[in-house]
Amino acid sequence: MGTRIVVCLDGTSPRYISKSDTPTLDAIAREGFNTIGRAVVPTVTNVNNTSIVTASFPEEHGITSNYFLDLSTGEERYMESSEYLLTETIFERIGRRGKKSALVTAKEKLKTLIHRGTEIAESAEKPSRWLVDRIGAPPEFYTIETNHWLFRAAREILVVKSPDVLYLTTTDYATHAYPPEDERSQWNFNQLDRLLGEILNISSDIEIVVTADHGMNAKSRALDLTRILNEAGVPGTAIPIIKDRHVVHHQNLGGAAYIYLNDPSAMDDATTLLLEERGVESIMPNSEAARIYRLHPDRIGHLLVLADIDTVFGTISAAREEITIRSHGSLHEQEIPIYGLGKGPMALQPQSNPEVAAWLDK
Numbered sequence: 530m531g532t533r534i535v536v537c538l539d540g541t542s543p544r545y546i547s548k549s550d551t552p553t554l555d556a557i558a559r560e561g562f563n564t565i566g567r568a569v570v571p572t573v574t575n576v577n578n579t580s581i582v583t584a585s586f587p588e589e590h591g592i593t594s595n596y597f598l599d600l601s602t603g604e605e606r607y608m609e610s611s612e613y614l615l616t617e618t619i620f621e622r623i624g625r626r627g628k629k630s631a632l633v634t635a636k637e638k639l640k641t642l643i644h645r646g647t648e649i650a651e652s653a654e655k656p657s658r659w660l661v662d663r664i665g666a667p668p669e670f671y672t673i674e675t676n677h678w679l680f681r682a683a684r685e686i687l688v689v690k691s692p693d694v695l696y697l698t699t700t701d702y703a704t705h706a707y708p709p710e711d712e713r714s715q716w717n718f719n720q721l722d723r724l725l726g727e728i729l730n731i732s733s734d735i736e737i738v739v740t741a742d743h744g745m746n747a748k749s750r751a752l753d754l755t756r757i758l759n760e761a762g763v764p765g766t767a768i769p770i771i772k773d774r775h776v777v778h779h780q781n782l783g784g785a786a787y788i789y790l791n792d793p794s795a796m797d798d799a800t801t802l803l804l805e806e807r808g809v810e811s812i813m814p815n816s817e818a819a820r821i822y823r824l825h826p827d828r829i830g831h832l833l834v835l836a837d838i839d840t841v842f843g844t845i846s847a848a849r850e851e852i853t854i855r856s857h858g859s860l861h862e863q864e865i866p867i868y869g870l871g872k873g874p875m876a877l878q879p880q881s882n883p884e885v886a887a888w889l890d891k
């Protein structure tokens with residue numbers, strides 16, 4: 530088999546690509562496959578990256594959020610290590626057949642979460658000495674150029690270490706910062722497309738899928754659901770699913786939240802109250818959320834709340850605030866661009882993130 534590659538462009542709605550000059554992706558669409566596919570809900574990074582590398586939904590792999598409250602112990606935990614993964618990665622499956630996998634990520638914690646089974650794993654936050662000696666040190670983390678460095682890192686690993694499979698996943702600093710029409714975004718996607726072309730030029734038998742973990746939209750309203758509940762006498766905690774130690778991008782404001790009620794029998798009261806709130810699009814009990822979005826019922830609280838396109842949830846200084854931010858997490862960031870080239874991707878024609886890497890071990 531030739532080299533098999535999956536690239537995940539973090540936070541990239543289809544519009545980012547359609548508004549930029551991307552000749553490499555255009556060529557893939559012409560010679561291969563291109564569609565607008567679906568991200569897994571909640572539309573956040575860890576949930577979708579894990580769905581990609583395990584080729585499964587959160588009901589199976591267990592990563593339902595960046596963060597969760599363990600109801601059995603009351604402990605609040607970041608789900609950023611592979612100990613939370615309930616299923617094996619595609620890299621482990623491939624490894625059993627003697628094939629070598631490589632992983633390239635921006636953040637070290639995402640590497641820690643999804644690296645199991647890889648022989649080579651690099652992050653821009655903590656690159657190996659070997660990589661830095663060959664392509665130079667990564668740029669400052671919160672810059673557009675971090676992702677360009679990751680593409681160069683992936684190319685270097687492909688050329689020198691010849692893995693059978695490579696997964697490259699970027700960071701969404703640039704799309705949190707700039708809308709698709711902004712020149713800086715257009716420059717960014719043009720550069721990424723050029724670097725993708727350099728990867729494809731390594732060899733003629735590369736098979737590749739390009740996807741995104743979720744989209745990105747402008748948001749103007751923030752709601753603090755914990756305050757709203759507590760002010761109305763229905764005590765509980767709303768965990769913004771996007772909650773992350775890296776807060777520069779989005780201030781922990783995202784379009785979905787899990788509600789943990791102090792008294793689970795207050796579910797109906799909480800639902801009625803929150804449905805009246807402008808900006809709340811839908812709210813559903815644990816069992817329904819688990820069924821509809823294929824989530825793990827032990828890791829999603831009592832209620833799932835989804836925001837409308839303009840709204841995000843998080844911890845703010847009032848119950849409601851006007852804001853200007855770009856973020857994700859809701860159903861409105863579910864549309865993602867998917868491109869595929871080569872025999873495996875063409876045969877599968879993946880339509881969603883749990884499918885985009887499913888051809889790697891075939």
Ligand SMILES: [Zn+2]
Pocket residue numbers: 539540573574575701742743
């Ligand atoms: Zn992301």
